[in-house]
Amino acid sequence: MKFPLQSTLVSLCRAVHQQPEGQPAAQAAFVRARLQDAPDYLRVPLKVPLLLIELLGLAFGGRPFSRLELEQQQRCLAWLRRLPLSPVQDYLRLVEAFSIYRGCQP
Amino acid sequence: MLVIGSGPGGAVTGALLAEAGRHVTVLEEGRRIPAPIQPFTLPELEAGYRNGGLTAAMGPTKVQYVEARCLGGGSQINSGLYHRLPEAIVDGWRRRYGVEGLELETFYEANERDLSVSLSPFPAPLAAQRLARGARRQGWSSQEVPRWVDYSGLDAPQGRFGGVRQTMERTFLARLQQAGGTVVEGQRALRFWKEGAVWKVDCGRQRFEAESLFLCAGAIHTPNLVARSGLRPTHGFPLQMHPTVKLVVEFEEPVNGPEDGVAAEQVKHFAPWLSFGCSISSPEHLQLALLDHPQVRQRAKAEPERFAIYYACIIPSGRGQISRVAGFRDPLVRMQLTPADHSQLQLGLQRLSQLFLEDGARAVYPCLSRATTRGSNGLMTIHLFSSLPMAEDPRISPLDSFGRWRGLEGLYCNDASLLCSAPGVNPQGGVMAVARRNIARFLGTL
Numbered sequence: 026m027k028f029p030l031q032s033t034l035v036s037l038c039r040a041v042h043q044q045p046e047g048q049p050a051a052q053a054a055f056v057r058a059r060l061q062d063a064p065d066y067l068r069v070p071l072k073v074p075l076l077l078i079e080l081l082g083l084a085f086g087g088r089p090f091s092r093l094e095l096e097q098q099q100r101c102l103a104w105l106r107r108l109p110l111s112p113v114q115d116y117l118r119l120v121e122a123f124s125i126y127r128g129c130q131p
Numbered sequence: 132m133l134v135i136g137s138g139p140g141g142a143v144t145g146a147l148l149a150e151a152g153r154h155v156t157v158l159e160e161g162r163r164i165p166a167p168i169q170p171f172t173l174p175e176l177e178a179g180y181r182n183g184g185l186t187a188a189m190g191p192t193k194v195q196y197v198e199a200r201c202l203g204g205g206s207q208i209n210s211g212l213y214h215r216l217p218e219a220i221v222d223g224w225r226r227r228y229g230v231e232g233l234e235l236e237t238f239y240e241a242n243e244r245d246l247s248v249s250l251s252p253f254p255a256p257l258a259a260q261r262l263a264r265g266a267r268r269q270g271w272s273s274q275e276v277p278r279w280v281d282y283s284g285l286d287a288p289q290g291r292f293g294g295v296r297q298t299m300e301r302t303f304l305a306r307l308q309q310a311g312g313t314v315v316e317g318q319r320a321l322r323f324w325k326e327g328a329v330w331k332v333d334c335g336r337q338r339f340e341a342e343s344l345f346l347c348a349g350a351i352h353t354p355n356l357v358a359r360s361g362l363r364p365t366h367g368f369p370l371q372m373h374p375t376v377k378l379v380v381e382f383e384e385p386v387n388g389p390e391d392g393v394a395a396e397q398v399k400h401f402a403p404w405l406s407f408g409c410s411i412s413s414p415e416h417l418q419l420a421l422l423d424h425p426q427v428r429q430r431a432k433a434e435p436e437r438f439a440i441y442y443a444c445i446i447p448s449g450r451g452q453i454s455r456v457a458g459f460r461d462p463l464v465r466m467q468l469t470p471a472d473h474s475q476l477q478l479g480l481q482r483l484s485q486l487f488l489e490d491g492a493r494a495v496y497p498c499l500s501r502a503t504t505r506g507s508n509g510l511m512t513i514h515l516f517s518s519l520p521m522a523e524d525p526r527i528s529p530l531d532s533f534g535r536w537r538g539l540e541g542l543y544c545n546d547a548s549l550l551c552s553a554p555g556v557n558p559q560g561g562v563m564a565v566a567r568r569n570i571a572r573f574l575g576t577l
Contacts, residue, residue: 058177058183059183059184059185060185062182062183062185063182063183063185064182064185064186064459064461064462064463065459065460065461066456066458066459066461066463067185114508115193115508118422118508119185121422122419122422125418125419125422125428126173126415126418126419127173128418129414129415129418130173130415
């Protein structure tokens, strides 16, 4: 089944790193698999932030997050990181951790 | 006899019952980890970890925890470190919980024989040597922890994990099958109930029946199963753990080779309340541990051999809670750490940093962000227990001193849930000794 917001996840995996890490498609596939393995009551809540991030792109560049330039995406995430909301920080940290872990694999 | 779960509690239970001539079936939710998967790698995570490793105790401070979901349970995915329960902790269980029959010496000895518990005959990995040297400099005691590893027949460490780890699959589950017992993989028990003298277990497509039912699904999933079966309220099972914080240490010289064995050194000078030890320091674990230090990650990527990960773990004064979530299978786990716990964790990080910096380490990088006395990011644990403690007082627990459910003939619990409180050491040695004692009691040989 096609994962909703797949392009958002790929863009997020590319933009979430402070430094270029490569393999965003493989990293997104890995993050997607982990989100689908999560405890069952968390599976939908863990996808909601992706939708919000996609919509946030409209405010930052007039286009959905996945269609923004990388620089705009990173500005968008930098703004999110400054928010004093721990669930937002936790979510970005989770995606970054998983994509870094996957990025270390051959 | 039906045993739910094939980890250290369930495997010991099943093997000893089968060897006593009972007809035993062990149900395991996960599957066998296919060989040859290297320990602590992505394929192992995908094959053997519950929820792919994405499990956390919620609360102001989230504590990421790891549980196995595979044949052999936690014994398949850990380093095989072995401890007996500290006598001071066991004494506390006698006094506060009234637990009887906690003379575990013979059970420890039997398990240690069966699992080849021993110290490594090889020189300790450099990362462990640095921890020991730093502790000596501080005047703190440290020790190599024995492991359930068979080193016989080896002239040199075999790759990163010298010796043969004596997992449950290799030991007690093999004995269970030799004695005529059966292991059924891929069966998640959803609920159980009693009809007449028979316990029935619903696993979705299949049902199983037995005269006696042993719950050994681990400290989180045993109480969840109990709640799903309507035996106890769906909220409020207690939970204890050892919250752990990691520290990445950068050395001037190489300490971390890809062929190094498991670094089993631990500093127990402040035990049981605070312990230090070595953690898995593979390149991918280093990258994860340096999540909050992006400028260092590139250096660790280029020269992983100069970095190693260590940990400080505590016995917390805060408590956790396991609740059933209506309409879902997986339980909600929460942990409420106290300001004293946060202070203790920060003290642990300070002392661990001091140990290495005063012994010549180049730098240390704590894996703890936004640390305050109210919360922080970056805590984890691999030790979970005490959700259905054994106790003689029925107001404390429905289980007696030997894991027998009061008032329900033929229902037992025999896993980490039984431990009354956090032991301050790896609990699996204690879990297996208590399980062995309980089966001796069940068989009338105690």
